[in-house]
Amino acid sequence: MITFMESKEKPKEMEKCLDSQLWHACAGGMVQMPSVNTKVFYFPQGHSEHACGTVDFRNCPRIQAYILCRVAAVKFMADPETDEVFAKIRLIPVNTNDPDFEDDGIGSINGNETQEKPASFAKTLTQSDANNGGGFSVPRYCAETIFPRLDYSADPPVQTILAKDVHGETWKFRHIYRGTPRRHLLTTGWSTFVNHKKLVAGDSIVFLRAENGDLCIGIRRAKRGIGGGPESSTGWNATAGNCMIPYGGFSAFLREDEGKLMRNGSSNGVSSNGNLMGKRKVRPEQVIEAATLASNGQQFEVVYYPRASTPEFCVKASLVKAALQIRWCSGMRFKMAFETEDSSRISWFMGTISSVQVADPLHWPDSPWRLLQVTWDEPDLLQNVKRVSPWLVELVSNMPAIHLSPFSPPRKKLRLPQHSVSPRWSTSNADIFRQPPWGQQPLWVFTQHCSCWHAGSQACSLRSIFIRSPPQ
Numbered sequence: 001m002i003t004f005m006e007s008k009e010k011p012k013e014m015e016k017c018l019d020s021q022l023w024h025a026c027a028g029g030m031v032q033m034p035s036v037n038t039k040v041f042y043f044p045q046g047h048s049e050h051a052c053g054t055v056d057f058r059n060c061p062r063i064q065a066y067i068l069c070r071v072a073a074v075k076f077m078a079d080p081e082t083d084e085v086f087a088k089i090r091l092i093p094v095n096t097n098d099p100d101f102e103d104d105g106i107g108s109i110n111g112n113e114t115q116e117k118p119a120s121f122a123k124t125l126t127q128s129d130a131n132n133g134g135g136f137s138v139p140r141y142c143a144e145t146i147f148p149r150l151d152y153s154a155d156p157p158v159q160t161i162l163a164k165d166v167h168g169e170t171w172k173f174r175h176i177y178r179g180t181p182r183r184h185l186l187t188t189g190w191s192t193f194v195n196h197k198k199l200v201a202g203d204s205i206v207f208l209r210a211e212n213g214d215l216c217i218g219i220r221r222a223k224r225g226i227g228g229g230p231e232s233s234t235g236w237n238a239t240a241g242n243c244m245i246p247y248g249g250f251s252a253f254l255r256e257d258e259g260k261l262m263r264n265g266s267s268n269g270v271s272s273n274g275n276l277m278g279k280r281k282v283r284p285e286q287v288i289e290a291a292t293l294a295s296n297g298q299q300f301e302v303v304y305y306p307r308a309s310t311p312e313f314c315v316k317a318s319l320v321k322a323a324l325q326i327r328w329c330s331g332m333r334f335k336m337a338f339e340t341e342d343s344s345r346i347s348w349f350m351g352t353i354s355s356v357q358v359a360d361p362l363h364w365p366d367s368p369w370r371l372l373q374v375t376w377d378e379p380d381l382l383q384n385v386k387r388v389s390p391w392l393v394e395l396v397s398n399m400p401a402i403h404l405s406p407f408s409p410p411r412k413k414l415r416l417p418q419h420s421v422s423p424r425w426s427t428s429n430a431d432i433f434r435q436p437p438w439g440q441q442p443l444w445v446f447t448q449h450c451s452c453w454h455a456g457s458q459a460c461s462l463r464s465i466f467i468r469s470p471p472q
Helices: 021-025 044-048 140-145 190-197 259-263 279-283 284-295 315-324
Strands: 005-006 041-042 067-078 085-093 120-124 136-138 157-164 168-179 181-187 204-209 215-220 236-238 298-304 314-316 333-340 346-356 372-376 395-399 422-424 444-448
Touching: 005 140, 021 067, 021 085, 021 204, 021 215, 041 315, 044 284, 067 284, 120 140, 136 140, 140 181, 284 298, 314 315
Parallel strands: 157 215
Antiparallel strands: 005 067, 041 067, 041 314, 067 085, 085 298, 120 204, 136 181, 157 168, 168 181, 204 215, 236 333, 333 346, 333 395, 346 372, 422 444
16 A cells, blocks of 8 residues: 655655555545645645644735645655644646646546545544543444454454554454443453543544555544534534545534634634644644745645644645536525544535625635635534535535515616625736736636626626636
């Protein structure tokens, strides 16, 4: 199994890397990393949300809202102290004059999109599981499909199992089938593991059967919300679905500070107990450095923590392009995939687009990041998810609901909110969009003439404004 995927160069110094399958199992079942040679859009605004503090871009006026890049290398790694998984991604900005500009990297090497996933299982630890001196209650499915075969003819059925953690260290556990009613338990060795890893109730344990037959064990730390408590008793995490939305997940219960989004272009979700997950590892100056290099067309590297409660900021190019071809309007119905904390199941939640406005018109006036303000059919579960990016949702109906009284005036005279900052294709508003320094064409720009999102050559039926397609 290749854990460091690279297209050309060899690393100057070797870093300890994980098996990519174990990494994905620990990251969560819905997380998908881009493969080498594929194209992604890098969003500095999203990268800033991944940092441990406020990222001040005021002294960097040439930083672009999004930069098309080719993935040059991916390293799958884990924190040596917490076992939290993260990835180092090396990116090379793509010049639009390159002959393979439109190629989305279909022939990428070491692609993981079609790779069959190994058998894995995750369980959220109960108070009993995490008690010092106690044992771990193994779900039957995990014992029968992930663990080595147990001899049930023995009395009692018992075996010793060996499991490797993300650092390659081997742990020994006693697996026994006993009790009334009978159940699978890990006894001897489990308390040592719990104490060494500093596990608490709410953390999750991941077991994976590798391709070579080895049993692997990983950890997903429980996310903490405001006040040091769990983010939600329901444990829902917003992520992208495997087949429909391959990239772009974030915590459904991230505490979004709308004012902070407007002021700083970042939402750090800092909890009072200091539990920042991977954010404590990404410094603001690292974001500035990466964004500056990217905007200057130079190779750069980013560090991504999949469980840091922020959306993925390196998004598959084809997804972004497809999302930006949709005519986004308020009233549109959509659905979005969510998974449980232990990745045991996926559900789709329905919502309605309430408005189409940039999250930070002052600092990021041309960014589609968190462009859509949304309301949910089940607001109690998703009350903290107020803004999402277009590529994270799937339209159910592209016809906005327009409620007219029997005596309303003709539809063509409808007035739309003038405060709404709205995007559209245009070739005449170059002063609104900051042109990339090395020749990239903007995907879209903003105009305040219309509250709809337009794609292609069409006429706006509400304002009779003709929109031209961008040059081919």
